[in-house]
Amino acid sequence: MTGTLSRRALVRSGLASLVAAPWAGRWGSVAVPGRGGGWGAQDEPIVLGTSAAFSGPSRALGTELYRGAWAFFSHLNENGGVNGRPIALRLYDDGYQPDPCVENTIRLIRDPAVFLLFGYVGTPTVTRVLPLLKKFRDERVYLFFPFTGAEPQREPPYGEFAFNLRASYRQETAGLVDNLVRIGRRRIAVFYQNDAYGRSGWAGVREALARHGATIVGEATYTRGTQFGASMRRQVEILGARQPDAVICIGAYAACAAFARDAVDLGLHIPVANVSFVGSENLLGLLQKGREDPNSHTRFLVNSQVVPSYEDTSLAGVREYHELMAVHNPSPPEDVERISPGEPYEPLAQSFVSLEGFLNARLIAEIIRRMGDAPSRSRLEEAVFAVRDYDLGIGERVSFGPDRRQGMQRVHYTVVEGDRFVPLRDWGQRFG
Amino acid sequence: MRKVKVHKLFRKTRFFFFALFGLIVLSVSLLSIVTVSRELSDEYESNSRAIAENIANSSVDILLNRNLATLQSLIDQFVEVQSIRYIYITSDTGEYLAHTFVPGIPDAILASDPFSTETVQRSLPGLGDFVEVGSPILSGAAGTVHVGMDLELLGLKIQRAIGQQLALLGIIFVIGSLLTFWFVNMAARPLADLLVFAAKVAGGARPGEDEPIAMRDDEAGELARLFLHVARRGGGGSRE
Incomplete structure (x- = not known):
């Protein structure tokens, strides 16, 4: 035909x-x-x-x-x-x-x-x-x-x-949790997009914490499509009240940037981790644009990536x-x-x-x-x-195979230095 | 012929009709408020329960596969249905596995029994008033689905339904009253003509039998002819 x-x-x-x-x-x-x-x-x-x-x-x-x-x-x-x-x-x-x-x-x-x-x-x-x-x-x-x-x-x-x-979100969140727990940050909260994506990451964090005998200490959500201009004060307050050691964000760049901004502004000075989907450069652009100190809101960021830098x-x-x-x-x-x-x-x-x-x-x-x-x-x-x-x-x-429908497995971790994300070499030195 | 209005005789009749119509409208309205309110509330609850059961049935495999992203996707689709405001699913241990709350699960829900499937009314600060129903997943062995429907929306629906019924009854009341007024006036017109005719006869005038009122073939016509007959007899009996 x-x-x-x-x-x-x-x-x-x-x-x-x-x-x-x-x-x-x-x-x-x-x-x-x-x-x-x-x-x-x-x-x-x-x-x-x-x-x-x-x-x-x-x-x-x-x-x-x-x-x-x-x-x-x-x-x-x-x-x-x-x-x-x-x-x-x-x-x-x-x-x-x-x-x-x-x-x-x-x-x-x-x-x-x-x-x-x-x-x-x-x-x-x-x-x-x-x-x-x-x-x-x-x-x-x-x-x-x-x-x-x-x-x-x-x-x-x-x-x-x-x-x-x-790599999967399960692998990304497991890597983030493992590294945070390793440097003594066991009280982990989750900020996530309230849909299948956010739930997928939430489930990954929950599963990874369970392996360390811990649970998610607090959670806050936002609606898909939220813009950078939106206030995340309530979400920061909800999570801050649980006194977490770190927050893992499962979201898109606009909302995650808004959360990172408001977390710093409201005194929540703890590592804020994002998974690869966030769109790191766009997140960074929103957080640094027009600021006197471009790194004022990016010092606590750590993003997992599924490709190398x-x-x-x-x-x-x-x-x-x-x-x-x-x-x-x-x-x-x-x-x-x-x-x-x-x-x-x-x-x-x-x-x-x-x-x-x-x-x-x-x-x-x-x-x-x-x-x-x-x-x-x-x-x-x-x-x-x-x-x-x-x-x-x-x-x-x-590699692929009948029981392997995912080609790559590695997760990379990055932090902000200057105006870009660079590989994170030492978790303890950065966030310990 | 001079026009005369008959007011006093039919005042009570009109009042009676208005009162009767008013009573009918009022009682039908009250009945409809109660019925519509009860039926819509029942329907609302039964819809919520059907949705909760539907989610419970659809989520068995998903839950057993621990596929929480798909579970979230499933409830997100349902929450787009008008009047469903929230859905949450708790596990067999009471853990909140998926929900639709933003910015977080309200304290009132966190404090409630996660296994309950009873219908409850909830007032959630900042969110509104809801009726919540629950449905067990695998008889509760896999968890529980909870569906919250917006009571404010239900109230609006009831108000709209009752408003439509009251508007219809109001229109019927107005039309009925106007028709009653018109019929009573129409019924009173021969009497008014008879009154004028009688006054004319009593005043000494000798109207002929071709007067319109005397030509009617109803009781008013007979009375007019009777007045004329009596007046002629009383006038000297010269004709006899």
Whole structure:
């Protein structure tokens, strides 16, 4: 079965970022699965479908993840693509809201050109999409490398429909708890986004503390979508009343920055930890912008990361990331219909989020490459499981298998020095 | 013919009709307030209980798999339903596993029995008044679901429903009163004409039998003809 989509339809739905590619003239049609058992015609792009936050308070996450991925795909496409075929992205904005994400995913699944789902952002969105993947299980639609460390896409009954690259929130929170307990900070409170993401992190902290014979001493929540301008006084008061030794935040950058600001302003001078999803650079930008002492509100921050520091250019993968980000410097996607149009987004030169997007893109390209000239959904799982000890150039080798649907396991810890997050070498010296 | 209004004779009739209508409207209103209020409250509670049971049934596997993110996602979907204001799930040990409170779980709830499934009314400072129902998960072996419905919203719903009924009754009352007034006036008009006719006869005038009132075929017409007959007889009997 072969069919076509019009150029206009493709451009409208987000393929415009491929303008510089030598295949630009061939977009008039995109073949659909079936020819020779592979996906699409040999000279057509391989289309990856994405629903992510390109608007709203978490737009930096979706945008930076896309930029990192697109830096690699641009380079790849300029150099012949994967087995001679370019990679294209079909982008939809969900504003980090579950319902639009579900609608976008249905559109992407029903779109005959889309080969797989790639680079989704967020737990509340992804957890709502997982049942869809089960519903359309006969279509063999897989979700690759979502930007979330939650458990639902790593465990039954939905784990079989997703592949993860990054470490989980359970691993991130366990690392944070273990290190804090090791330096004598056992009274740990949690500040979290009141949704599936926050609950996932809360559960991770609870589980990690239980291994040390402790419990969460206090908890406070905020509503998803809260802006930096909002007051977190009540949340600081609720947690402060429990006299914690540290607070672990499971949230997005705007609300977590607001909490860190108000915690310092109200005299809660204890380590405030964030997990990787927070978007460290955006958090830092909000906390330092316009302050006389830019470090006044960042001294107590410690953020866990699932990729190494982008400052660590001793790593080949990081050097390549720097190089390709500098060469291609992808703009935020322009042809995506945004749910809540706001001010234009100012991209970051480098960030942990875009580095993660870059690594996601490198790995998915490698997986598709391994399927040869006739990539097909039915062979995707096999191709992923064949990835063993693959070197992404970041000091950790990636492996997958039937019982291992998460490629990387390592968690890195960073603190603020000057205007950037740098690796934390000694917990005791910093927070002991 | 001069117009005469008959007021005194029908004053009581009108008053009676107004009073009767008023009584009907008042009693129907009271009945509807009680009925609507009770039925909506019952429906509210039964909906809350159905939702709590639904969550309890859906969350068994999720809880047994310790998948709290999915559990949170599940209750977040329900809390988007109009009038549900909060949901929380407690474990078999009474731990709060998932909830929808911001900025935190209220003290009144933390102090309450986490295993209770009784319907209770709660007043939570800063949040409002709620009716809370509970439903056990796996007969309580896996935990308990608690659903809080907004009483203020329920009150608004009841007010709206009663308001609509009262508005309808008010319209019926006004139309009924106007119609009563109109019918009584219509019934009184022949009597007024008869009064004018009788006064004319008593004044010595000798109206003919072709007067409109004397031509009526009802009691007023008969009385008019009788007055005319008596007046003619009393006038000397020359005609006899």
